[in-house]
Amino acid sequence: MLRGSITIGQYLPIESSIHRLDPRTKIIAVLAYVIVLFLISAYTGYLVMAGLTAIIAVLGKIPLRMLARGLRPILFIIVLTVMLNAVMTPGELLYRIGPLSITEEGLLQAGFMASRLLLLIMTTSMLTLTTAPIDLTDGIEYLLGPFKRIGVPAHELAMMMTIALRFIPTLLDEAERIMKAQMARGADFETGSFIQRAKNMIPLLVPLFISAFRRADDLALAMEARCYRGGEGRSRFKVLHMEKLDAAAALTLALGFSAALMV
């Protein structure tokens, strides 16, 4: 019931040059993309950014369907933005529908905001489409490394995320099993008033918590038995390396970003 509708991660496991990029390159690239997107003040800049997004999508062999699916949840907000901007911006009158007046400036403004949102969502979702979650957490650990000096627990955070990722399927299975067991005893998770539904969750949550506690205890014991004692001097199974491909990607993006900001 839960597993059917839930795939762990949006990651598309295929072979492409974007998939092969170092996760650090991709994280920094997406951050830079978002910043540039908010600095742009002209339509032509968005055309350049859209071109970059299209190139990444083609190189990453991402099906259009997947990108469109990522947009569905924010469709409502995009429609709201477009409508509000079209109606609320003062300027030259184009149409009048009852009390609402649509202005030329309003339409331009609406188009501007909608393209920004579309590009923002598509590009950030491409990061998770082309990078496995475990590589992303690895990349985050490397990128947070320099901040260790000011007390950011980079290794611990990455370790927690890796452990959590590993246990998500286990906990999902368990949640499903407990739900079925409670439903067989007459529990009802889908109807009733809000407060009632919240209360109905208790027979599901209590066993889930207890099992999470128990698993945490077992795992901590197992780790200590194998002499785990934090990040200092720990060796890695998989070491991240920057390659020529990353340099090429960085150069292309730098050129694209400056073009987008100039025009």
Next chain:
Amino acid sequence: MKSSTSRLVSIALFGALATVLMWFPKFPLLPAAPFLSYDFSDVPVLIGTFSMGPVPGVLIVIVKNVLYFVTRSRSGLIGTFMNWSTTTVLILVAGIIYHYVRRDRWGALTGMLVGTGLMAIVGVILNIHVALPIWGIPTEQIIPLIQTAVLPFNLLRGLISTLVTMLLYRRTTDLMRRHFKLAS
């Protein structure tokens, strides 16, 4: 507190549990604003905060939001950021009151209620100054919508999480105490 490994693993497991609960079928609280939907992910964060402290609580929220973002981001970076910041306010207030003022059921309840109030206020401020400008929604005209949607949403969200956490609190404290050797 037991060893730091036990603490690290517990934070990870609570984070995983919160992420799983974020995937559960969500239900919109207010018919007027379908993009604001409730999930039970605040509950493990609160229980984790009460059993380990405010700082582990903050870490659980980070784990939850990063994992949610890398596995199935629905509203992307902005939604994740809004969820992260409001939840952090809630658990920091609740955790500090519980751990430094009164460490019992009433401390937990007071902490969560005060936290809910502050979370609702911070939610409104962040919506006006961060989220709406990014979504490109003109702010002045939308303030009534914020007052009628965002504020009650965060209040309701906090109250429901408080209710569920209180119902769970009694059943999990014994276990929590045994695990984390809390002085009661």
